[in-house]
Amino acid sequence: MINNYFWDFDGTLFDTYPEMVKAFQEALRLQNVIATRTEIYKIMREKSVRQAIQIYQETNLNLDVEQLRVSYDDLERQSQKNTKLFPGAKEVCKWVVDNGGQNFLLTHRDQSAIDMLRETHIIHLFSDFVTSDQKFPRKPNPASLNYLVEKNAVDYQKAAMIGDRELDIAAGHNAGMKGYLFDFDQMISTVEKPDKRVLKLIDLIQK
Structure with a gap:
């Protein structure tokens, strides 16, 4: 057995996905990158947060990746109480x-x-x-x-x-x-x- x-x-x-997606979307928005929760969720669900960062970096060359990570981590940590x-x-x-x-x-x-x-x-x-x-x-x-x-x-x-x-x-x-x-x-x-x-x-x- x-x-x-x-x-x-x-x-x-x-x-955790609802709060993770919400935090990632907001972290992108802080750098004026617009993405739907549906598309973010699909990437996170099938791949990972790490790969989501890489994908958005490739399509938004001015994206500050380190700032995205910091913003996402802070926002996601604050939302954990809802999980x-x-x-x-x-x-x-x-x-x-x-x-x-x-x-x-x-x-x-x-x-x-x-x-x-x-x-x-x-x-x-x-x-x-x-x-x-x-x-x-x-x-x-x-x-x-x-x-x-x-x-x-x-x-x-x-x-x-x-x-x-x-x-x-x-x-x-x-x-x-x-x-x-x-x-x-x-x-x-x-x-x-x-x-x-x-x-x-x-x-x-x-x-």
């Missing part, structure tokens, strides 16, 4: 623990991700964490997953990486574990085949 879950944060445990867990997230994490497994957080965010687990009262369901503060290579590199597995003596055969993008699935497979895709809006097409693809988190544990 798969009962050790390695969770991505943005777009998997927490529905909520996806439905089913707490129930699945509790199921994992109740069935003798462990939950782990693996995110490109900083310490703020752990703070949000604490604020939503689910931190007690997590055994360990990797954030950007630990300077691991970014997913799909499996180094951070392997670190958590080895540190916590997890059986790879009983483990799965859960995320909302292909790089999460690839990271899991690169580490030798399952890769589960949470494709809540059915936007993701993958070359890397997920071992499970769900539209609702609760479907991860329902037969």
